Amino acid sequence: MPVSRRYRPEPRFPDLGSEFCDPVAPAAFPQTTLRYRNDRAAAEVGLEGLTDAEWIAHFGRFEPLPGQAAPVAMRYHGHQFRSYNADLGDGRGFLAAQLRSGDGRLLDLGTKGSGTTPWSRGGDGRLTLKGGVREILAATLLETLGVPTSRAFSLIETGEALQRGDEPSPTRSAVLVRLGHSHVRFGTFQRAAWHERPDLIATLVEHVRGLYHPGVAAGDVPGLLRAVVEASARLSARWIAAGFVHGVLNTDNLNVTGESFDYGPWRFLPHYEPGFTAAYFDQFGLYAFARQPEAVFWNLTQLAGCLKLVAEAEPLTEALNGFGPAYIRELRTAFLMRLGVHSAGEAADQTLLDTTLAFLRESGAALRWEPLFFDWFGGFASSARALAGPRAGLYRGETFEAFRAALFDHESDRPERLEHPVFAAADPEELLIDEVEAVWAAIAARDDWDPFAAKLARLEASRGAYALSR
Structure with a gap:
């Protein structure tokens, strides 16, 4: 298979043995239709050269990648809403592979919806297609906004009709693969x-x-x-x-x-x-x-x-x-990052954090969370843009002036980012529930994947504009 020199397999968790995991076999799906592949993530681990057919073989039928161990379901317990549950473990997923990224981190390829395991507790081990679409959207925007997150790596529709109690059934099925920095849980x-x-x-x-x-x-x-x-x-x-x-x-x-x-x-x-x-x-x-x-x-x-x-x-x-x-x-560091400004010292940074939250609190439903950070990204450098934009009427009053004064005490971090076409738009990319449901509705009603693809393209553009560190 056409792996690159960057492909560095290193299966380590299975070495811990049977007290920590169980060998499992993937489900045999009636259909494997590729719906999403993350080539940017694949390039980080040397797998971007796979053809679609090879991709489906490895992430739909789970033929082993070179140098990898057999898939294992990980054993764990957990508090669920603070009630202890000793009957947990990977019930619809497994650890498919471990490999090193270009920066040396050990990463996992873990599945969701890949079939039953010893820990399925009577479940079918499957994932709804809607659940896979939602996870891709969430992980993509979180990465865009600088949150340390696993990334959706692959989504393949699997051709089964699933019964679920919390959404219209039967519903379409899929298997998701995520690329993440460890699945070792508390x-x-x-x-x-x-x-x-x-x-x-x-x-x-x-x-x-x-x-x-x-x-x-x-x-x-x-x-x-x-x-x-x-x-x-x-x-x-x-x-x-x-x-x-x-x-x-x-x-x-x-x-x-x-x-x-x-x-x-x-x-x-x-x-x-x-x-x-x-x-x-x-x-x-x-x-x-x-x-x-x-x-x-x-x-x-x-x-x-x-x-x-x-x-x-x-x-x-x-x-x-x-x-x-x-x-x-x-939290101070995260708000500086979201507002695109440098630190001005602990006291000034705390004032910026406090005044940002105070202004959001006072604004209530009149001001959405994400547009504030979009409008004022870069601090003073965005003042004219924000005050000429669609929310200009909200930017007034004593609490706002306190926020603006605190923001302007901070130097813009890489102000050249504001030259990106993303900042010429009136609104930022968001993922409020109505938009998520609209993206899914197009798929469910007409098998129309264009809104999903368009959303991902816009999120990718925003990622390039913000250029926030992971």
């Missing part, structure tokens, strides 16, 4: 702790430390926790700055690298609303927009509890308590 540690196996915890600690946090010294368990805490604080801050609500922040949906993945009932904020939820079943707002940092911290405490089997409690508590300061620091 729940992976929880399973070992539940079985009272400090030996497995120690094995997992060294696996994670060596592969994902090599700057931590061997045997330094609190140091590893500190690294995971800092990565998780960064992720939480980037979600908030992006106006994103993950929806299901269970311990099996957070991983050790601080990379967002597995997008189910996600939403982007229409406007500032701290209690906004993404999941219809989150009746008490446990994972509401503004409660996401709290949810992540609670999950980190569960991880720390597992690590007590192999380390003293006091240094683990100290590492855990670093979350709050790290989150505030990362």
Whole structure:
């Protein structure tokens, strides 16, 4: 097969053995129609040269890539809405491959909808086509907005009619492949702790430390926790700055690298609303927009509890308590990034954060979340553009003036980005629920993929315009 010299297979998780994963076989699908392939991501791991037929063979029928181990379903437990569930694990997906990217990171190719496993719990192991489309859209915009995220790598329609209780059925089926920086979850540690196996915890600690946090010294368990805490604080801050609500922040949906993945009932904020939820079943707002940092911290405490089997409690508590300061620091950085300005010092950066949130809060439903960052991207350099745009009438009053003064205290970061044609548009690219449903409706009603492709093209243009770091 035409892999490039950049293709560097390195299957490592299967080496941990049967306490951590189970060999599985993919489903035999009646149909394999390629709907999406991420050639930019494929180029990072040396797979961009695959023909469509080869792509389908590897990511629809799951013929093994060179140098890879057999697919494995990963074992884990988890708190789901804070109720412990010892009957979890990869129930409709598996780890298909691991390989190094050009920058040396170990990446996973993980599936969703690839068939039943020992952990399917009576489910069919399938994914709806709509679910695959939604995950592609979510991951693409999150990457555009600078959130550390897995990326949708492939979507292949599989020709089955699925029955679901939460959407019109029967509905079309698909198998998704995502490229991500580890699928080792907090729940992976929880399973070992539940079985009272400090030996497995120690094995997992060294696996994670060596592969994902090599700057931590061997045997330094609190140091590893500190690294995971800092990565998780960064992720939480980037979600908030992006106006994103993950929806299901269970311990099996957070991983050790601080990379967002597995997008189910996600939403982007229409406007500032701290209690906004993404999941219809989150009746008490446990994972509401503004409660996401709290949810992540609670999950980190569960991880720390597992690590007590192999380390003293006091240094683990100290590492855990670093979350709050790290989150505030990362939130300031995330808002600077979203507004396209340089730091002006901690005090000035905090003032900018506070005044931005105050203005969004005061504006309420009159001002959508994303357009504020679009209009004022680059600070003073965008003043004329913002005050001549469609939201000019909203940019007035004492709270706005405080925001503008704080913004103008910060120097523009790479103001040449404003020359991109994206900034000549009246509105930014967003993914509010009505647009997501409209994209899907075209596919469901007419098998019309043009709106989906057009949206992805516009998001790619925005990614180039913002040029935010991952």
